[in-house]
Amino acid sequence: MSKLTQLPAWHALWDHFNDAKNLHMRELFDSDPARAERYSLEVGGLFLDYSKNRITDASLQGLMQLAREAGLPARIKAMFKGEKINSTEHRAALHVALRNRTNSPILVDGEDVMPKVNSVLSRMGKFAHAVRSGEWLGYTHQPITDIVNIGIGGSDLGSLMVCSALKPFGHPRMNMYFVSNVDGAQLKETLKKVHPETTLFVVESKTFTTQETLTNALTARDWFVARARDEKAVAKHFVAVSTNKKAVADFGIDPANMFEFWDWVGGRYSLWSAIGLPIMLYLGEENFTELLNGAHIMDQHFANAPFEQNMPVLLAMIGIWYINYYGGGSHVIAPYDQYLHRLPAFIQQLDMESNGKQTMLDGAPVDFETAPIIWGETGINGQHAFFQLLHQGTHISPIDLICSLQNSSSLPGHHEILLANVFAQAEAFMRGKTADEARSELEAQGLTGEALEALVPHKVFAGNRPTNTLLMDRLDPRNLGSLIAAYEHKIFVQGVIWHINSFDQWGVELGKQLAKTIHAELAGKLKSAPHDSSTKALIERYRRANAQ
């Protein structure tokens, strides 16, 4: 038996679940007029309404008891203190140090990391200022107008998501491009849009060994040198962000043009570090600092608020309720804002790469579900695509509806429509529509008899489908920082409950290893390697199609 399933609270919650599983949220709302007020909270500029969940006071008490029995208080302290909670890689997980605005010392191996954090932030600030002000000039003495970030996964998604989300705060002269795919198409199409004289390439890779990134960076460098006809010009147009100085130098980028971060920053938690350089270049130092401030507000709240009033803990434990008790293994991220269109992809990596695990800290296999499948799309588009399944399909998939109260677009008339849809969806998912309600509606439309009765079952919505509504006062750097940090900590809490390491990602390695051999075969450097018949046939087919 695993630790989690041995805990008294785990069993007590099963007893409670058996009593409570069929409760309908309609009844819960009817019987408690203060439910919305009691089941909501505000942290900085972020408001969470979690009242439309299949929970009662007893469910919450049981879930918080489970969090305590699973050792959450000590694990939170361990993370903030810089203990090596990433046990399989013997590293701390200290993204909180990157936005530690109080500057209180945080020790890793006896050394306070804050001076290093502050020094890189200040270098980034100076560089960003030089580029943004037009002081930093390209090889033909022109200011930079285009930034091309080359990176993948955590070295792409965070900056891409934040730069998209905060476009109204972006520098008007600056165009941002993100190249992650090694297919060649993404880089080719990007290079068509930019000019070597005015483009800055930011090559981002924690390890600086990632094949996709190095291949794209090399091609971009060749493209640049072929046009600039001067190797020396590279220094004005290529900078690197990495933990690996040697690999950066070997690649041909001057370490003076490198911005450093450290092995205690996980890739998917790194947008607060030098990996956020594209964010700072686009939004400026002040706005980047605001992003850090917003995350810090959430960090302080997470570290200090009692679990019952703790936003990340509530989000996590309500998630546990569905994943482990109801057996709902999927979770939808539905931002109602085009600026947030990359948020689902960002949270997908954050959650699934962190908690998509089946081995506990002690090496034993889990005997319960772990990370849900995270998916999503902007909510309004989702409504006209996959929400049908969420309303009437057979899966129960909790949904996070995310939006801002103030209009991001400043176009009149749009925001009311958008928010009306957010609130209506949350209500519809909760209430559903009974057969009687469907019948009355059809009668009002003039239907009668058999025709009416034939339609009724199709018009019924069971409801009782859970949503969290997350409202930002407005979509700005501070509130976005708080939102991202809330998800980071939610994911951490769930990892603690499951006794897994949320900070490694060994699961991505096998494919990488095998691809190396197959690449050698496809490139004609290796005649053949042992493979199953399917893989062999696929390789052969590729070779035939590409034979000269």
Ligand code: F6P
């Ligand atoms: O392969 C997965 C992964 O290691 C992610 O965890 C990481 O964010 C991404 O690749 C990129 O890695 P790097 O920053 O080292 O290039």
